[in-house]
Amino acid sequence: MNEWQPKITTFLCNWCSYGAADLAGVSRFQYPPFFRIIRVPCSARISPKFILAAFRHGSDGVWISGCHPGDCHYLEGNYYARRKFAMLKGLLEHIGIEPGRLNFSWISSAEATKFAETAKIVADQVKALGPARYFIKKRAEVA
C-alpha cells in the first residue's frame, strides 16, 4: 500500500446520491476508497466556497452528485445548481485547475451500480492526474 492514494472530497445529496452510496455499500459493490463524503440536503446547497475550500485544504479531486434533473426533492434545486456548477467549472479550469479534478454526476438513490461505476471513473481520473499541485493553502507564505 505504498501507492499514492488521492483524497477526493465528495458532496452527496441526501435524497439521492447519498442513498445510492448507502445502497452500493449494503449491496457490497466494490468501489475505490478515496472518497470523503459530506452529506448535503441538496446539490444546490453546495456553495462555490465549499468547492474552493476543499481544494484549498488539499483535496486532489472534488465530486459532487445530486438528483437527476426533474427529480429534485425540492423540485428545482438541482437545476439552479447545474447553472452554478457550469460557470464555476469553466472558471476554475480556465484558471488552471485540470479538467478531471472537479466532477459532477446525477445519481438517483436506486442507482447503486451507477454510483460505484462513477466512483471508479472519478477515482481513475484523479489518480491519472496525480496529487493536486495548485491552489493548496499550506503554511502562509509570508515574511
Add this chain to the structure above:
Amino acid sequence: MKEYTEKIRETAKSLLKEGKVDIFIGYRKGTVPMMNEPFAVSDPDKTDLLYWDSNCGMNLCNYLTKRTDRIGIIANGCNSRNIVTHIIENQIKREQLYILGIPCTGMIDPRAVRRAVKYREITDVEESNGRVIVKGDGFEETFEKKDVLQKNCAECLHRNPVIYDELVAEKVPEQEGIETFRDVKKIEAMGSDERWGFFTRMISSCIRCYACRNACPLCYCTTCFVDEAQPQWVGKSNDPTDTMTFHILRAFHCAGRCTDCGACERACPMGINVRQFTKKLNKDALELFSWEAGMREDRRPPMDVYKVDDYNDFIR
C-alpha cells in the same frame, strides 16, 4: 465633450430646481489628469461643477444602492446596464431614477497614455475630435483616442445606454466587427499549467486592497465573504493561495452580472488585469445561457433562473 457637459449641467439644474430629483449624481473634474471624481449635487446653483469627458471611468452605480431618495444620474452604455442590473436585483427602483443617457465613445486608459508618452510626467490631457492631446513638462503629443482606449471600451458592443429618460446627444454608432473575447480564447488555448502560471503571475503583485471589489457596482453585499470570520473562507495575509481565492470568488460573485464596465481594472493601483477573470464568466454566460448582463429589465439574471434543457454535458 463640451456639449455633453453643458447639457448635463443644464438638465441637472432644471431637475433639481423643479424638484424632480433630490440629488444628481455625475462627475466633476479631477485634481489630477485623466481622473474625474464621482460627484453628487443637490444644490441647483452648484450644477456647474458637473463635468464630462473620457476620464469618467468609475461606475456611478456604486452610489445608488441603499438610497431611498429620488436620484438623477448620468449613464453611458455600461453604467446604464448596471442600473438595469440594480433594478433586477431590487437595489433601486426605476421610479426613483431620472437617467440622463450618454452615448459613449469610450474612456481613456491612463495606463495606455502613460505608456504612450514613455512614462513622462503628464500635466494635462485634452480631448478634441477623437484625438487626445497629452501635455507634460516640455512635451506635447497627440494620439488617436481609439489607440488609448480602455481595453473594455475598445471591445464594447453597447456604447449607447439601454435605459434612459433623456439622452444628452444623438446615439453613437455601435462598434462592429469586434472580437470581444479574443484574450479569453487565447488563454483557453493554453494548457492547464500554462494557465495557472499566467494567472498566478498576473495577481502576484496584488496587495489585497480590494479596490477591484469596491469599485464594482455589483459588490454591495453587507458582509463580503473575505470579511466572514466563522467560517473564514480566505486568509487575510498576502499568501498567494489566499489572494487567488479572493480573485476567484470575487469574479464568481459577478457571474452573469458583469457588464464589463472596466471599473475594477481601472481602480487597481497595481495595474492587474482583473477583468480576465470576469470576462471568462461573461463569455460562458453568453455561450451557455445567451446572456448579456443588464440588457433588459424583464429578464431574470442567469443564475436566478434555469431551463430544463440547460447545458448538461459536463455532468455524468
Add this chain to the structure above:
Amino acid sequence: MTDKVFLKKDWVEALKAARDSFRIFVPVRDGDFHNFHSLEDWTIPNFDFFNTRLSPKSIVYPQSERIFECLNDPEDPGKGILKEAPKDYPPQAIVGIRPCDAHAFHIVKKNFEGPEYRDPWWMQRFESTVLVGLGCNAPCPTCFCTSVGGGPFHEEYLDAILFDLGDRYLARGLTEKGGEFISKMNGGSSADEKSIKEAKGLVAEAEKKVVSRLPFDKIGEKEVTGLFNAPFWEEAAFSCINCGTCTFLCPTCWCFDIQDEVSGRQVDRIRNWDTCMSPLFTLEGSGHNPRDKKFQRFRQRFMHKLKYYPDKYKNGVQCSGCGRCVRYCPVNIDIRTIAGLMNEF
C-alpha cells in the same frame, strides 16, 4: 564626510560590491511602474523613476509577517504556547529611496517606538536599514513634500544621499551608517568641485518645482470635536469607495490586524496591514461597529493624519507628501482638497 562620484556605467557594479555587507533593495521596473526589489545577480535596477508605486515601507514592515508561532502537537511539551518566530535582521540598505519616503519612516517610528512600547519587529528591521536616498531632480505636480517639512533633497532623515548629475551620481554620506555603506561600494572617486557645485544647483532648482501644497496651518488650533462633527465630511466622502489603496500605498500608514492561521499542526500568528477604510477595522465582537458609515471611516483617515497625530506627537502631520494617494485613488480623493476643507472650517 567626503563626497564620492560614481559614473553611471559603473554604478550597478559598485552597488553589487556592497552586497557582501548589506542586503540591497533597488528600484526595479515592474511593468508599468517601479518597485523596490532585492538586488540579485539577475536584477536590473532602474533609477530613472519618479517614485515607486508601492512605498518602501514593506521592506521594514512587510504586508504580512509571522510574529509568533507554535506547534499544536500533542507530543510537544510547548503545545499551544506561542513563541516569537525566529528571525534575523541582517544589515540592509534601500538605495534610491526618495527623501519623502525616508521622512515617512521617521513619522511612523513615533508609533512603533514610544515611551511605553517598542515594536520589536519594526524597530529591529528599521535599525538594520540604511537609507540611501536619491534626490528628486524632477518632482511631480502631485508632490508636496516641502509643505510637510521635507523637500526633494531633504537630508535630515537619510543616511546617505545621491545626486543624479546626468552621467554620474554624487554620493554623500550623512550618517555613520551611510558613510559605511558608501565605503563598501566599489570604485568611485573623490568628488570634484564641479560636481559638488552642480549638486547644490540641483537642490535649489528642484525645490522651486514643488508647487503643490498641503494646507494645514490652521488645523492645529482647531478643537477636535468641532472638526470631527464638521458638516463637510459626508459630502467629501461621497465618492469614496472604501478600498485600501490610499492606506496600503501610503508610506506613513502603519495600522495592522493580527490573524491566527492553522495549517496542519503549525499555528502562526500573522500580522497584516490593515486599512481604516474597511468596516472590519473597527467591527466589535458584539456586532457593533463604531465606524459603521463610509464617511466615518473616511473622516478617520484624514483626522488621524492631520489632527490626531500632530496633536499627540507634536511631530508635524502624518504625511510625507509623496502624493501616492492623490495619484492612485480610483475616485480622485485628494488629501490636499480635504486638508483645505479642514483648514478653512
